[in-house]
Amino acid sequence: MRYDRPRLPFGDVRVQLAVQTKKRKTMIITIDGPAGAGKSTVARMLADRLGFEFLDTGAMYRAVAWACVDRGVDLNDVNDVSGTVAEISIQFEGNRIVCNGRDVTTEIRSAEASHAASIVAAVPAVRLEMVRLQRESAADNDYVTEGRDQGSEVFPNSGCKFFLTADLKERAGRRLLELQSRGQSGSMEDVLAQIIDRDERDRSRDIGPLVKADDAIEVDTSGKAIEQVVDYLERTSRKRLVISTSKLA
Numbered sequence: 001m002r003y004d005r006p007r008l009p010f011g012d013v014r015v016q017l018a019v020q021t022k023k024r025k026t027m028i029i030t031i032d033g034p035a036g037a038g039k040s041t042v043a044r045m046l047a048d049r050l051g052f053e054f055l056d057t058g059a060m061y062r063a064v065a066w067a068c069v070d071r072g073v074d075l076n077d078v079n080d081v082s083g084t085v086a087e088i089s090i091q092f093e094g095n096r097i098v099c100n101g102r103d104v105t106t107e108i109r110s111a112e113a114s115h116a117a118s119i120v121a122a123v124p125a126v127r128l129e130m131v132r133l134q135r136e137s138a139a140d141n142d143y144v145t146e147g148r149d150q151g152s153e154v155f156p157n158s159g160c161k162f163f164l165t166a167d168l169k170e171r172a173g174r175r176l177l178e179l180q181s182r183g184q185s186g187s188m189e190d191v192l193a194q195i196i197d198r199d200e201r202d203r204s205r206d207i208g209p210l211v212k213a214d215d216a217i218e219v220d221t222s223g224k225a226i227e228q229v230v231d232y233l234e235r236t237s238r239k240r241l242v243i244s245t246s247k248l249a
């Protein structure tokens with residue numbers, strides 16, 4: 001079925017994203033940054049330590065890409081991609097992600113899925129729907145959310161925002177290890193090229209680009225142990241959330 005809802009000019013999408021922002025009753029910690037900066041691992045650990053829920057927003061864009069490929073949709077056809085996202089169902093069940101009734105947790109982690117996700121993530125209708133779902137998910141519980149636009153666009157009023165970075169080579173090395181741990185192959189050269197390509201696409205899109213929010217704390221994870229990074233995030237979050245909660249009272 002074709003999807004012929006007229007494409008909105010970018011200005012209108014921005015207005016819609018802003019209108020969706022409401023004052024929140026729950027606490028949100030946002031962690032953004034480029035591919036391979038270690039966001040998912042530390043975000044999950046931070047959520048565990050604080051007793052918060054964890055939202056992996058990259059997995060949502062990966063699920064959209066999976067649904068498009070599953071339907072045989074051309075990823076560069078904005079109309080068809082928009083039509084796919086209009087009918088999508090995405091659910092998190094613990095650490096698993098279910099898309100249109102199918103557990104896609106493993107499938108969405110391949111190098112091809114990473115590439116496809118960064119293409120569909122630039123489609124305005126995809127971003128609008130993912131942002132809506134992310135805000136809806138985080139409405140009733142405290143969350144650590146992780147992605148590219150969480151502090152800048154999705155939860156601009158969050159009292160605690162981090163932007164994780166790391167050396168390009170270290171990020172590529174981490175991705176390579178991750179792929180190998182899943183039994184997938186790849187060379188350091190390929191992974192480096194894929195990361196550069198993906199970062200470029202994530203940074204240059206018009207809506208929800210990868211960007212550090214003005215009030216986010218930048219954390220360079222190069223050469224640091226995961227525990228060391230999580231310790232720092234936990235200490236900082238505890239301080240910040242107490243301050244922002246008392247400001248609200």
Ligand code: DC
Binds near residue numbers: 062117148
């Ligand atoms: O974090 P990740 O590698 O799983 O993300 C996959 C892709 O999804 C990434 O190339 C950019 C996109 N993404 C996004 O555009 N916005 C987010 N909040 C999270 C991910």
